Amino acid sequence: MKKLLTLAILATMLSCQKEKIQVDAIVINGNVYTVNGTFDKAEAFAIKDGKFLEIASAKILQDKYVADTLIDAQGKTIMPGFIDAHAHFEGLGNNLLSVDLMGSKSFEEVIKRVLDFQQDKESAVIYARGWDQNNFEGKEYPDNVLLNQLYPDTPVALVRVDGHAALFNQAALNLGNVTEKSKIDGGDFVKKDGKLTGVLIDRAQSLVYDNWPATTRSQRVNALLAAQEECFKYGLTTIDDAGVGADGIAIMDSLYKSGDLKIRLYVMASGTADQLDYYLKNGIVKTDGMHIRSFKISSDGALGSRGALLREPYSDAHEVFGLPVTSLDYLEKAANRIANSEFQLNTHAIGDSANHAVLNIYKKALEGKKDRRWRIEHAQIISPEDFKKFGDIMPSIQPTHATSDMYWAEERLGAERMKGAYAYKELLDIYGKVALGTDFPVEKVSPFLTFHSSVARQDVEQFPKDGFQMENALSREETLRGMTIWAAYSNFEENEKGSIEVGKFADFIILDRDIMKVAIQQVPETKVEQTYLGGKPQLK
Structure with missing residues (x-):
């Protein structure tokens, strides 16, 4: 009888034990930066159905759950997947599949790279990007002149690093019937002794590109998939794609449906009249992969090509003010239409004149409207009196622009205007958040260069010794937030990504070092050991 009673008690105890819950994966032994509201650290989490189910100790999770996959991080650093808040996704892919001119130190080096590429590819047209005359x-x-001699019949487009200028040979200029008499609003034709040099600025390029041989769908698909692979390599799980046309959106949509495109895209539809008409009528598009709820409009050009619109002339070109790429009348009308919808407006503004005009248009259009999160893309040169206007306008900034431009920016602007240039800390203090990106392929893809530039305000050679305008450096925590949760906030996505918290997408990365602790000079060499999207590994 006593034996039977013991067995009954044991059976009762066993039946009272909870059966373990099935999950997809448990990650243990991690140095986890959750980037939640209090910037908590953790060591383990469970994943189910592509989302974080619980963050706790390894013991608690392993006692509670049974997992198909157990990932032992072996003490390595884990962070939320990075979000690039301003980039050009297909443009990156095009660069990866064409001539790369980034870092070229002379025009002779540019030509050599083109010759090497063309000797191998024998392409019917030549497209390359990345030169910078400041180098x-x-x-x-x-x-x-040399391009015309080398390629008299093959159209050649050599695009400046920022995309706001390009050098075309005569065969390319002929496609658009470009002559010394050509004119276009928002564009310029660089001449020497009254003759075209082949360099076209901003909208002048469209005369050629509107007649450029069409890229095939297959080529565009290959570019998008190449860009995805490159982004995963650097731990990027969401890209804010700044300015996408209807045809590009259609191709992306088809690739999501086929399962080939997995990376998450926050798409800024190009702010053309037809796109405004379509989306303001049909509404926001939202899937786990693609989110379309904003428009991108450009107000001016870039500083490097002297297209950034300034309130006073350039210090190194006394008759040049820059270029208004979009008329203020169009921008104001578009802003008013968008303000009466749930859509966001994200406007490229680099020069102090462009920022001044856009901020005023925003303020007027958004009067009485709360939490609209309209963004100024780049917010690069700000007049002293305009900083306060960012109280309810979000700055979307790219730290590597500061360290790329620092060698020559003061020549363009003069010492006084430099005080309001690349003022990232001041913008953060005013708005309370900043969204950080790269603007790739204008800059390199690596978010670790973003992190380094933001904190150290130096190039990878540790120049300048004491940093560039260090009063506007961001802390490591501020930088990581800008690359994750604040970037998600800028996309109205802070409740689904940007931190390692229960209920959010299990988008996270494992790094080979702790970028919050190592010497800042080591950060650019960081390697991503694995990128997880929805809990699934993306690196082979």
């Missing part, structure tokens, strides 16, 4: 001796724009 050349004399810092002057190149001309197309």
